[in-house]
Amino acid sequence: MRGMGTVAKRADAVKQSEALNLKQTAEYMWPYIWAFKGRVLLALAALLAAKAATLYLPYALKLIIDDLDPSLNSVVTLPLAFLLFYGALRFGSVFFGEVRDALFSRVTEHAMRKVGLRVFNHLHQLELSFHLDRQTGGISRDIERGTNGISFLMRFLMFNIVPTLLEILLVAVIFALLFSYWYALLTFVAVALYVAFTFYVTEWRNKYIREANQADSATNSRAVDSLLNYETVKYFNNEAYEERTYDQFLAHWETAKLKNRMSLLALNSGQALIIALAITLMMWMAAQGVLDKELTLGDLAMVNAYMLQLFIPLNFLGFVYREIRRSLTDLENMLGLLKKEAAIKDKAQAPQLQLPQGRIEFKQVHFSYQPGRPILNGLSFVVEPGQKLAIVGASGAGKSTIARLLYRFYDIHSGAIEIDGQDIRDVTQHSLRQSIAIVPQDTVLFNTSIRENIRYGKPDASEAEVDQVIKMAHLEAFIQSLPQGDQTLVGERGLKVSGGEKQRIAIARVLLKGSPILIFDEATSALDSNSEAAILQALAELAEHHTSLVIAHRLSTIIDADNILVMHQGAVAEAGTHQQLLAKQGLYAQLWAKQQEAKIKAE
Template sequence: MSLSINSTIKVYWQHVKRYPLAISFLLLVLVAINILNLVPALLNKQFFDAFTTGQTGQALASTLIGVLVWIVGVNLGLWLLQRLADVTNNYIQPRVIVDLEQTAFEHLLNHSYRFFTDNFAGSLVKKIHRFGRAFERIMDQVTWKLVQIFVSIVGTIVIFYLRSPLFAGILCIWVFLFAVVNFIVAKWKLKYDLIRAELDTESGGKLADAIGNAMTIQQFVGKKFEAARFWEVNARWRKMVTFTWNLGSVNDGVQAGFMFVLQGVAMYVAINLYVQGKMTLGDFALIQTALVALFMRLYDFGRVIRDLYDGFADAKEMVDILEMPYELVDKKGAKKLQVKKGEINFKKVSFGYSNGRMILHDMTLDIKPREKVAFIGPSGAGKSTVIKLLMRFFDVTKGSITIDGQDISKVTQESLRSLVSLVPQDSLLFHRTVMENIRYGRREASDKEVIAASKKAHCHEFISELSHGYDTKVGERGVKLSGGERQRVAIARAILKNAPILVLDEATSSLDSESESLIQDALHELMKSKTVIVIAHRLSTIMQMDRIVVIEKGAVVDAGTHEELIQHEGTYKKLWSIQAGGFLP
């Protein structure tokens, strides 16, 4: 477990050290504060020793007032330094929190498709936020508690040593035992803190999953069921939290015991030394004040350790993600993809999402420059999977995919994806305006260009009727639009992108025949001079293509033009006869 703390500290430190001046200044001020904090104990000694010097009247008064002036001076200094520390801390912390969350976010976005199918959006959101907040928690403890504790322990030992090495020895042994006990308890407790953090995440994930499916819950009257699921995970969280908090309380109790013992032993030894004439009244005051000050620092040490470990447990999940290697990375020295002709070759491609089950088996397919190809085949045959491989959302298990002779696993992912336009099976939109959603295809496009694209995709008509036109927000994932409208927005986005290779995964499936035929026009226009792959079930779409490729069980089983394919029995002919009904000759 210590390993995960190390990596968390490493990540935090990388971000903190971006502010070297501020952090050094803060450290300096903190050390100064804590050294200055030791002075009152010494002044107390002088104060009390003054009574035993035999001075009386005016002389005594002026000595005492002299000490008093010092005490006031020291406190004034402390007050000033404390403000300085506050301001510096206020400068550093928010900056580092924002930097950390930014790093986490940017890192997440580089993870691959599989990462996002394996992780709940809700959990990830929670993890990113917790990562930043955990820093605040940890840094607060370090700045306001740990540095203080450290300096005051060292300072007290030094002061004691100057007065009596015996006292210093007693204090050293005590500090050692105190630290060991705390360390062991904290280490043992960490695994429960980690479970607590995981339960936090699980609860967040369940919430997001349920709220995201609120309509399904209502539709299937699932409220009680969902409430019970949420209750169940929270009940586990409650048990774990109660347990770890109780552990903390036990630890607090043990620490309080430690303090009684030290206090008792110290005073006992002091009395003996005093009787032997080896100590002054002032020394008594010194020891007492110094111990009280030390205990004040240590009294919530258990809570400090608890907060620290809570912080580390909270940060760990995000640190794990930061340390997780990306599934897909650009090869060293990867070049940009160059598309001049738009020829695509699948060579003996095999692929499975997980090790066990293969989805594609030795699939070979050559798509000529600017050819328009339709993929057809039964549901689950692997059509969308082929597209995901072409976009390199996954790497092929065996074989290769090349575009104009360049292996797609050897070019940069960015260049590949900017030259292939995909309208996916289920287009999801950002909760932003329609304008922003379409412009996402080419973010430097002007409003005019966006509107031109949406006219081509036949969305201009419905967008103009929305309450705020192009400035209407479409709801989370585009829920405020109909399925067909969402598809047309996605098509407009692809039109705007205008990449040389176009892939449509059943992009017209949610459209009624009339809108579809309108879009067919637009697509026809769009497809000119591009290599196109269309996954479609509708004959009207399919028949416009140069070639039809039949995919079954992850392999190409048939290919040809419409005329060729209806010449023999097979999947295509079956599909044709079902859809064309009785009109077949």
């Protein structure tokens, strides 16, 4: 837990140093907004029309009241024109607001799509170590919250903050022109007090909101953890203990929610007091004007309507302010992903990998994941074209690291890795990885059909090509046994199919990719003996006429290899065929003896 706290503090420090503000956000979002400048300009026109209708409403109400006032008119009649005008303004304020939303939503959604796609593509360009260090769920939440933050900022800045400020200014101008500057001054003072109070109290409330959210998350996590461990609870008769523990979490949540509610009461009450004082003082001034024959009853109603109209959008100010801050943080987290530079990059004007033969050579390769913990120490070996090279050794000897380096998921510290005489750091990553296919130890499948998982090896493959590799991977019998055939869904991470079936799917996928270099990374280590025998036959057929690298744990699976390397402490300790290594009576012979002894005991 200490480590987690340290990481969290370090991340917070980074975030603070890179904190976004509205100006930076606007500069970043402007190209996406201006891409639809026609829609933006029409949305602004609709916004102005909606605001104009809204501002005219209190004035139309004044005209109706004054027309019905006997003290101003000797003959009082129904002001039909004014009533129709008022109705039209009321409809127009809503209609033009809806038109504005409809026009601008396309701009917002396009920006969310483009930014989300840009982040998604960028994440695929980052090195493997970045993804191993980050939680995938956290990254997806950063993207989701970031794109939602874009939507919120664009909508509320365009349709709430800016229009409200414009309305305050225009109402103050109207008061100054129609009545006196005292009305305008009082309006500004009231709004300033309201805004200052809202910002101050919202900042004070944030600690209670965070406490309530944390308590809610902790309570939910505890409940889920307890239910996921249902069997363990039953094994130890700890239902009462779980109930007491959960109730403690609920009690903390209840207390936190109470603080949150009371702080909200303080915010709403203070806002209501400022509004009430401002409107009361304004109405007192207007009422005195009516008594002094300087204003009409319509003017009195208009002042009241304008003040109410002003403070209705300001009622949401605390929420908007808090959400803008949250949206800026969410957007900052997402854009922080874009700022992350890829550690593995193609050189400028890097050529495509040319593969006339498929010869692989490691030359004095040194590599470590972390300083002070070397994995490979001057590793050198050659895989001749069409040859099958096996690599064995104890756990931690660096076997799987070789496959990662060949794919250039990491760059080596010194030495060189060459394919047909070309350093893999000098060619494009795309052409390098297109030339290599792998059957991994743990094949991870997408939650789609068997056929779509096979087609992933070559998304544009024809139906005939997919059918052919299904036959070559000996998948036909298995697929025909399923009610839905190759349209059967494999489940999340392929959990609905067995290990042997997953490996066959992986083999079919590799066959479809058609790469000249193959890697088998302990492809049978998790299988039982019967499945292993069937998969080994399929792997042997797959490896024909290919340069292949086999990383193995079970030595019985690589006795037919053209050459076997025995790894020890990041270097080659022994090399030769199966028979040659047994004759040496070295590390390989010891490993072979141990595995044969274990096999006999298991039988």
